[in-house]
Amino acid sequence: MSQLDIRDLRVTVAGNEILKGLNLTIEQGKVHALMGPNGSGKSTLAYTLMGHPNYEVTGGEVWFKGQNILELEPDQRSHLGIFLAFQYPVAIPGVSVANFLRTALNSHRKAKNPEDKGMPIPEFRTLLKEKMDLLKMDHSFAGRYLNDGFSGGEKKRAEILQMAALDPEFAVLDETDSGLDIDALRNVAEGVQALRGPNFGALVITHYQRLLNYINPDVVHVMFNGRIVETGGPELALKLEAEGYDWVREAHELVTSE
Amino acid sequence: MAKKKNTSARPKKAVVSKKKTTKTTTKAKATRAGLRPAPTAKKKAVGKNKPKAVAKKKSAAKTKAVANTRVVTRSPEREVISAGKTPRVITRGAATVQTKSGFPFSAEQIPALANGAKATAFLRSYRKGAWNQFEKLPLPSTNDEAWRRTDIRQLKRNGLQMVEALPKATRDKLPSIPARLLKPLVGKGHGGQIVFAPGKTTVQLSRDIAKQGVVFTDFATAASKHPDLLKKVLGSVVKPGEGKFAAMAAALAGRGVLLYVPKGVQVDEPLHSLLWGPGAGLAYFSHILVWVEDGASVTYVHESASPTLKEQSMHAGIVELHVGARANLRFVELQSWGEHMWNFTHERARVKKDGNLDWIFGALGSHLTKNFSEINLEGEGSLGRMSGFYFTDGDQHLDHDTQQNHLAAHTTSDLLFKGALEEQSRSVWQGMIYVAPGAQRTDGYQANRNLVLSKQARADSIPGLEIQADDVRCTHGATVGKIDPDEYFYLLSRGIPPVEARRLIVKGFFDPIMERIPFEGVRQRFQQAIVQKMK
Helix, strand or coil: CCCEEEEEEEEEECCEEEEEEEEEEECCCCEEEEECCCCCCHHHHHHHHHCCCCEEEEEEEEEECCEEHHHCCHHHHHHHCEEEECCCCCCCCCCEHHHHHHHHHHHHHHHHCCCCCCCCHHHHHHHHHHHHHHCCCCHHHHHCECCCCCCHHHHHHHHHHHHHHHCCCEEEEECCCCCCCHHHHHHHHHHHHHHCECCEEEEEECCCHHHHHHCCCCEEEEEECCEEEEEECHHHHHHHHHHCCHHHHHHHHHHHCC | CCCCCCCCCCCCECCCCHHHHHHHHHHHHHHHCCCCCCCCCCCCCCHHHCCCECCCCCCHHHHHHCCCCEEEECCHHHHHHHHCCCCCECCCCCCCCCCCCCCCCCHHHCHHHHCCCCCCHHHHHHHHHHHHHHHHCCCCCCCCHHHCCCCCCCCCHHHCEEHHHCCHHHHHCCCCCCHHHHCCCCCCCCCEEEEEECCEEEEEECHHHHHCCCEEEEHHHHHHHCHHHHHHHCCCCCCHHHCHHHHHHHHHCCEEEEEEECCCCECCCCEEEEEECCCCCEEEEEEEEEEECCCCEEEEEEEEECCCCCCCEEEEEEEEEEECCCCEEEEEEEEECCCCEEEEEEEEEEECCCCEEEEEEEECCCCEEEEEEEEEECCCCCEEEEEEEEEECCCCEEEEEEEEEECCCCCEEEEEEEEEECCCCEEEEEEEEEECCCCCCCEEEEEEEEEECCCCCEEEEECEEEECCCCCEEEEEEEEECCCHHHHHHHHHCCCCHHHHHHHHHHHHHHHHHCCCCCHHHHHHHHHHHHHHCC
């Protein structure tokens, strides 16, 4: 089962506990939205799921496909089918999008089969073009240095391109909508929608309802002070859009100050 | 005006009167912040290596205490004011401590004298003169500014013998040349190839190229067949007296290349030479001479290589390049010595009016290297470009000392050296752009970027400017950085394993220099080295 199961997750960053016993289950093939005010721990959760070394796990487990992924290295988590679309994608000067993606794809193939000799170049080119077309990206994109000098929109599109090429079973999208104009937002959202299916689950972290207009989440969660405090359907996102987070704060301040 | 500049000297430090300090500093800063932005790099500049203006009082002796960098600008009229009181002090290459050299070589081993070959008189006297210099010059020590960061006391000089001194039976047992080293690095084939192996030199040159009057041959042949040419070229750019090792190579190098391209001749196919230096406890000497006449053009690739052994060996070499007016020289140099080799080279190019030099310099091997590379832009409108890369591991120590001398107006120099360091290795890059009085409208650029991959590795990067003209653009930059943990994590998160991720970042780091190298074979060789060194 490629269900993602987070149990009582506690994470510390530079000595401060950010995630304070978080529980969340995302069933196979479902898309959950995660909302919440700044500083509630959303990005911490995203980085922790991918294994960033600055995020120290002090308790809990995260189960995916029969493994506690917290015991795996970041590259092994990727091989298992987990993907993180970064809020702030990192520029890798001197490494082209194509070269990078081919290295990543071949690493995945090699993880499955150590004898694998890598994807033949023509096959890779076809795949890359197909995915770029899906995201309405110019083919010249492939030759540019990864994220180096990219506009905000280009960076986010490049994240989705990578996701489409690596074909994960579970993706975390960390504020993929931030900094996008409406056209870019639609492109990116369509890219995500195209991946949706019984074998693709996602956690979509966002501040805004507008992304959820394109990606209709199955479930919406609200995070506050290191925990999930509200869970509901798409109507919960609409309520947050209309009323803000004050009611969440009021309802949960007590709980969180324990 | 200033004293006439001796172009073969290495002007490194200038002495200006204290009064001028403020002004010169400002000027230097303005120059550095010049119109050409340094390539964007996230790596942090090393604080202590930040260039700062160096202005000293009259005492010449004190210049030794000068810190890492030197940025001195003077306008010609200031020069007039200060010329009498504050003579320029040029100390590089000149040693202060007299040491017995300890090399077990003797004058009888000078090639032309030893093997009874009929060397022409000029060659004999050149080598004899060089030998005298060698005997006279002290061994460089860390007291000498140019050798401050490169200590050669561990070189077991007494344990060396010239490869020619080996008995033939021993010599014949040395490993032979791997076939891959003879393959073309540039283009599909060679127009000519010279291969130096112990006891054996082979020379090939295509008939078509030879018919054009091109000479591409070894010293022995040059001495007998083209003595006038050899006489014209030998020692014309690098003087034996420039240093202990230059003198040693000049006196003892039996292995030498003479490449001469007559006026207006375009050599279409690249020429290649290989110096193969296997064995331990051996000393190799080489001398490369390239003379490209006015309007001619050629691409020449020279590689030095050997397997790695435990015991020390040594190489000392000279490279002299002459690029005539409107001529084009592409010189690709690969240093692939085994990691037991102690390597010392003095190299200089002279570029005449509107001439064009594209010098590509790759250093992967040797235990220790001290290299002096200089470009003298002597003619108006001349262009000198130098693209260097190095990658050190183990306990390698590579020290590259580069100098771009703008000696005429409207000259352009463009130097980029990039290096990565693994394990306990160390690199030193010391660069200088010198703009002579009157060399107006020059454009000088130098940059050195280092990627330090291990906590034990260390890179020193020391840029320098000395500008004596007031209408110039000179820019320089030096950085020493580490792998950015965010870049690394990003690659891991995509499933790229740690070793691959580091390699990818290193390849990306070198990409700007690879883009300057239009030769697939050279690029591939370097990519292979990255894979080998990053296990």
